Amino acid sequence: MAAQSAPKVVLKSTTKMSLNERFTNMLKNKQPMPVNIRASMQQQQQLASARNRRLAQQMENRPSVQAALKLKQKSLKQRLGKSNIGRGALARPVLTKEQLDNQLDAYMSKTKGHLDAELDAYMAQTDPETND
Template sequence: VAAQSVPKIVLKCTTKVSLNEDFINMLKNKQPMPVNIHSGYDAAKQQQQQPLSTARNRRLAQKVEKRSSVQATLKLKQIGIA
């Protein structure tokens, strides 16, 4: 089976600005994120979300502690090797 030749694609530069300059300009022109400032801070909503994330983090920490590699590292640290 003869190899088929793939036509070569040539991309021509369409701008005289370097990629670095383009990113710098983009960062300079970046619009600030709007901030909502109001006196009615919804602390109750934040307190509802916090226990859920805290419980997830606690479960993740327990799961990580059970891993054999973590257990081995903790034992080494206790005897002063690591």
């Protein structure tokens, strides 16, 4: 196969200005960069924060948002129950060592061994004909 050579493409100049002149003009007309970028960013953030606070205040004043917030507060109160603020440890009775031991024994009696014994007793009471 013979290699085909691409025809030479000639573009006519559409401007009388060279690239060097064009970029030189762009550099001359370029806006100066802010000296302190951090200060300008901080200013933008403060302005945005003020706008966000204003928007939040406007949203709070809308009747639909107020109704939704009231429903949310009621729902939270229903799920959480009454407030325990101020009760703290003073409302708890002080238990003796013997009382704590009795509570522990009662809890441990409900362990697997005790439940197995209850199951065995129940199974012994059932009708022997149904076990076959």
